[in-house]
């Protein structure tokens with residue numbers, strides 16, 4: 062089935078009091094309510110492989126849901142479609158290797174109050190919901206994501222605010238989840254305004270994939286609300302240039318116009334974006350849309366995600382083919398979030414060849430050697 066047919070079929074299936082099908086399609090709440098989340102439904106739109114069918118009935122797999130919008134980007138005939146692979150499970154999700162973890166980044170160990178992860182000196186991660194618009198099959202926080210159990214209540218938030226007040230060194234709060242932009246404007250504003258009241262909190266960041274899964278959520282009223290809490294930064298999870306549609310471009314422009322600084326975070330995924338060509342295309346496309354490529358993550362060893370992991374050597378090779386070849390601003394930092402809770406560690410091609418006394422031998426992006434002598 063073609064993209065437009067998916068759009069047609071899904072909209073026809075749901076009655077409502079909308080002026081037009083387009084209006085319904087562009088209502089983010091309608092998109093959430095009408096997510097595709099069963100084997101039966103998805104098989105109406107996508108010619109599933111045996112592995113995908115098996116993946117969909119695995120009981121231990123992560124929650125499954127796709128917004129109609131994101132579904133419309135899937136190639137129904139190509140099991141290698143980069144969009145499809147990110148959101149339709151396969152039987153590989155039932156595989157656990159010896160070095161897979163339930164909590165790969167050991168976030169629970171560094172959680173002083175429920176929902177808060179405090180690992181670095183000046184910033185914290187705040188998990189406000191375990192819901193997402195669509196569930197990424199490579200999710201690192203799959204131990205909690207999609208369980209519909211965790212949502213930041215006002216009681217919990219009170220404890221978080223007390224912790225932030227007692228720890229004035231924290232100047233940057235990353236609101237994440239799940240996906241915080243699946244919350245209503247009211248709930249989100251309640252959280253942001255509480256954070257803003259702590260005088261030592263200088264910056265709020267939002268970690269989200271909603272601009273990609275649900276671009277219609279980035280409404281004028283949402284950005285008007287967010288803008289009140291500037292400086293607001295947003296880290297957007299983007300993995301493939303195909304994700305950057307006309308709707309996404311509009312959403313990204315709206316964020317940039319509101320003065321919200323955006324960065325992209327990409328997970329290196331085998332068979333999806335693990336070539337220098339795919340990554341270059343993505344980074345350039347991201348930059349063109351006023352989003353700064355921020356990180357490329359080595360895929361975390363979460364249980365059931367081993368099939369997505371590209372080798373670290375591949376990752377290093379990819380970034381060595383970006384640096385120098387495209388705008389510096391378009392080059393993200395490749396990091397490994399160290400299993401066990403070590404935090405993000407940058408992994409870089411080796412540019413320092415040797416240091417002898419005051420003489421440094423360096424390698425440029427074309428593999429040519431140069432000397433720098435400290436005087």
Ligand SMILES: *Cc1c(COP(=O)(O)O)cnc(C)c1O
Nearest residue numbers: 178179180181184185186235405
């Ligand atoms: C990633 C992360 C941060 C933010 O790190 P930056 O390098 O500043 O983007 C903060 N806290 C935790 C626990 C994290 O995992």
